[in-house]
Amino acid sequence: MRCDQCNTPIEPGEEKEHLGRILCEDCHMDALSPPKGCDPWAVYTAKSCEARAGGNAALTPLQERILGILKETGGVEPRELHKLLGGEPRLKDLERELAVLRYMEKVRGEKRGDRVVIRSW
Ligand SMILES: [Zn+2]
CATH class of the missing domain: 1.10.10.10 (Winged helix-like DNA-binding domain superfamily/Winged helix DNA-binding domain)
Incomplete structure (x- = not known):
C-alpha cells in the first residue's frame, strides 16, 4: 500500500485515512495541521515550505x-x-x-x- 499524497510505501496497519485518502503518518500529520503561512499559493506550497525548512528548494x-x-x-x-x-x-x-x-x-x-x-x- 502506498501513501496517496507522497507515494511512500506504508507498512500494513500504519496507514491513516483522511478525507477518503490513504496517507502515511507524515502526510496525515500535515493534513491535520497545515503549516502556517504556507497556504496562499496552493501550487507553490510544497516548494515554499521546503525553502523555509531546507533553505534550498529548486527554483523554476x-x-x-x-x-x-x-x-x-x-x-x-x-x-x-x-x-x-x-x-x-x-x-x-x-x-x-x-x-x-x-x-x-x-x-x-x-x-x-x-x-x-x-x-x-
Ligand atoms: Zn505520505
Missing part, C-alpha cells in the same frame, strides 16, 4: 530568470521587470512569482524615492 526557470535580471540591473520596478522578461508571463502571474520569491527571501522590495523596486537579497 522563470524564477531563475527573474533573479538573473535583478542581479544584472541591481533592482527594477515590477513593470520594468515585466518588460525585460519580454512580457511573459502576464503581470499578474509575475507578481505571484515575485511574492513567492519574496517569501523564499530571494528578493525584496526596496523604496527608492517614490518608486518601489524589486531587488535580490
Whole structure:
C-alpha cells in the first residue's frame, strides 16, 4: 500500500485515512495541521515550505530568470521587470512569482524615492 499524497510505501496497519485518502503518518500529520503561512499559493506550497525548512528548494526557470535580471540591473520596478522578461508571463502571474520569491527571501522590495523596486537579497 502506498501513501496517496507522497507515494511512500506504508507498512500494513500504519496507514491513516483522511478525507477518503490513504496517507502515511507524515502526510496525515500535515493534513491535520497545515503549516502556517504556507497556504496562499496552493501550487507553490510544497516548494515554499521546503525553502523555509531546507533553505534550498529548486527554483523554476522563470524564477531563475527573474533573479538573473535583478542581479544584472541591481533592482527594477515590477513593470520594468515585466518588460525585460519580454512580457511573459502576464503581470499578474509575475507578481505571484515575485511574492513567492519574496517569501523564499530571494528578493525584496526596496523604496527608492517614490518608486518601489524589486531587488535580490
Ligand atoms: Zn505520505
